[in-house]
Amino acid sequence: MNFSKKAQRIMFALWLLFVPPGTLLLYLYSPTRPGEWEGYGAFLLLALLSSIFPFFIAGTTFVLVIWVQIAIFLKYGILAELISMQICMIPLSYHLKISRDSLYKYFYNSFMFFSLSVLCGNLIVLLGYEIGSVRIRDVIIYGSIFAISYLLINHLFLYMREYLCNMKVVFFSKDFYWEFACLFITLPFGLGLYLFEHSTGNTALWLLGLPLISITLLIRMYSDSEKVNADLNEASEFGHQLAERMTSTEILDMFLKRLSDMFPFDAGYIVDNVENNFFILRAREDGENKELEYVHDDIKYSLAGKGYEKGEPILYNKQKEWTHMKPPFLADDMQSVMCVPIYRNQRIEGVLVLAAREKFAFESYQLKIVHLLCSYFAVSLEKARYVKEAVEKSEICDLTKIYNYRYLDKQLKLDISRLNKGSSRTVSLIMMDIDKFKAVNDTYGHHSGNIILQEFANIIKEEIGSSGTVGRYGGEEFVIILPNYSKLQAMNVAEQLRRKIEQTPFMVPLDLGEISREEIIFITASIGVSTAPEDSDEGLSLLRNADRALYIGAKQAGRNRVAEYVR
Template sequence: MGELSKRTMALWALWLLLVPPGLFLVYQTFPPPEIDPWHLTAYVLFFVITCLMPMNINGASTYLVQWVTIAVFLKYGIFVEILISQLTMLIVLTRSRTDEPLSMRIPFNSTMFFLISCCSGLAYLAAGGQIGSLNLVHIIFYGLLFQIVSVIANQIIYYSYDRITGSKAKFFSVDAMWDFALTLLVFPYAIALYISEAYIGIPALLLLGIPFLIMTAVMKMYNNSEQITSDLKKAGEIGHQLAERLSTDEVLDQFVIQVSEMFKSDYAYVIDYRDGNLLMLRMYENQEFEKFSVPPVRYHKGIAGNVIVTNTPVIYRKKSEWKDIVTGYIPIDTESIMCTPIARNNKIEGVLLLASRKKYAFVSHQLKILDILSTYFAVSLEKAGYVQKAIAKSERCGLTKLYNYRYLDEALEKSMGKVNTGRIKNLSLVMMDIDHFKGINDKYGHQSGNDILIELARILEAEVGREGIVARYGGEEFVIMFENYSKDLALLFAESLRRKIEKHKFSIQRDLDTERSTENVHITLSIGVSTAPDDSDEPNALIRNADRALYIGAKQAGRNKVAAYVK
């Protein structure tokens, strides 16, 4: 049995031990006075409407029902107030967004509300308060005591529960201060409601309730507009950050991280629409990128497929709304989903899907914000692609697609700086030249010679991998730069490479032959090796030393050899 199941069972056991027998005891000890069912029904209806119109304060939904529950307590006593509080609990739980299951939240909150009602009600009666009294001084004094005890009991229970469960516990939190401020704010309304209802009856609910509900609605609209303004500002900041990224991978990663953080999603996925299939480009789960592969699906399948086909963003607020259409990968604990197409030049390129373990995690205006962000993303991705192409043209050899001399010169300068500051121990250059390459061009043609250069470039890339940098130095000369490679290790690599090339068959077409027949040829390499700091601590000197080892130690010694620079 898991920790969550044990805690749930313990909470239900505590609830059974306290709430049902406690309700019976309260009813027997403090029975409610005679109740007018129409008045009570009016209170309950008004109470439910108040519960359905929460205000957003300090980033959380706040239900200003205290002014109704206080009036109910002053008129009907502890038992009825407990029942009203339990109704509050059920309404709030069905509308709140949290990771904890209802099976745990119901017994905990029911027990907590019961204990709060008992503590505050008993404090009121013990201090001398009377149910149904119309003495204004007593009502204000004892009623305020009722509210203060209620807030303190609420904080004590939450603090104790956090300590027991090992959560971060803080008694005087920002939320506690807001609770106390709201207590002082709504208390006069509660007293006014109670006294007005006692003298004029049900119309008092309308006279006081309608202005209060209008005020709540206006505040809710104001809070929503403030949230939209805040989200638009954040979207603009994210757009600027995306525009500063110079590679497509940086744009992708930054976009996923920022959007996931902004909308507080547990899962974020960028899905590419290509060749009639949906391919997963990025998987960001629980604030980490995941590397495992997800099989592609046809473009019209599942939630992302529907967005592609209809070109319409969607929000699903709970699993029951989307579970019958899902195809592909979605974490099993997902509840809410928000999904929007990513378009560039009026053409859909992919889909962004955000998911949360919470129900009702996303709201409608966020879909419009997400659409704006997707536009920023598409434009930034296109710009980064152009930048990468421009950089590639300036840093790469047009024929072999290896790095060119300009890039090698800059990389060598940086790596030599690492050697001189002690960040790396060694820096080795392996310089190679194709033996008798002019003869190959003369015999087979320059295009055949180019084919050999291209194939050799691919072999060098495969042999070096991520261990070093491969560059075309010029003509038929190539250079490999290794960080943290000693001279002995570089020589071993060079000798292994020399033997591999000596045995390799290069397939070329005889350009000078009228039939352009295919032929296999062999080539050999002469290789020179120089290492810093042993041979030099200057970049240009290290290149000259490797070149000297190549021509004096390998070429002049008979070619198809590996030679190390010797001072």
């Protein structure tokens, strides 16, 4: 959760305005003074132990310190509870991973807990509770009100903070219900601690405190293992999703996006190495894909290059650990960095670099999971390459080495879709047919016919280049798809092709006679042209229109000519 500079300044101003002067006023006018707090140190130690060992439920961190704070308030009053909570902020700040750059979080939390102590404490005093009372009825009622109001006002502060920062907030969230459940469980311990300590002294703190802290540790160990298992299950599902992707582009686009959903990184980079040249294959920064270009040497001598050379996953928890080999693509405010090699066929192909602005943002087990996911990623890319080769093979005419009907049909649908979406203005289609090709086969043989088909395809491919898609429609028919070509432009292209073919000599072997020899022959082609959306906005209709123009306007009109489709 990132806050604007203005919001950060407001948080610091609130702390400065209320916490130091407020604490001083409480010290001066509190009905109970530190000199009267016999045994306070033991309570404070128990509160610190409770705050040192948080645990996690449903992705939320819980610190069971409120049960000790209840006992401290009931025995010593507002000032003692306030001081205890402010001291417990030190281990809490560690668990919240508050760094120098995010120090505003500490000040806001300090202000928030100060306000909670003052508001809840004064509420209970105003309702009639006498500090140090051991009447069972008063302890249960006022202690419960203190705890419940503490929880409600705490969430009210969080709600107001996020509302003022224009964030989507829900008061009765999942976290609220979990915290209420934890409070319901620990409230009797807090009330019991106060009453038991009154009758037995500090012994009560260890008889009640140590078992509860031990239970907290067990819950933490269990929740940690549950979190690891949940991440492993998500990683397994992630691996299956990668395996289902059929193209390298889909896999690359999905990989960093899904990783950002699983782990708290602010920037991610896939650094590839092709023929000993480093470059950034994919980059994602603050939730957006980026196109980045950097010099090979700048990457090679950075932590990305070192990670590639070492071939093992590395985790850096703060900037000073890696700043001496800072990559050019990492922002200056990054702290935690994860560098993981990507292996394919037992050979390192590149590295994945994940970075976060928070210190200690990544856990060591997450490094192992990311390493596992990089293996899934590499295998998926390899599979996608094989699939691509198989698909390309199935879409290439074995004889002419240009696209076949399967690919032409797919490409035409794609171009028409782009036209209908407004991505292109026009789509023109040229259909060509070799004149009297059956006579060529009958005279010179099918082998010679195949040579003519191959050279015919080469002529078209060279003439069209990257301007369009060239494919063999079937037999001696060929198709050219020209996106963003008007009918007039397509007619000019078709005419140039007709002349080129007419003027090109074809050398073919004459194998049907008694003596084999080579002979030069000339061929011609009839051509039909149709354009979308002028003639049709459907691919199949566009093909039929060009075919109709070819046979009616060119073949029946004498062959060796170009004809346009006319409605």
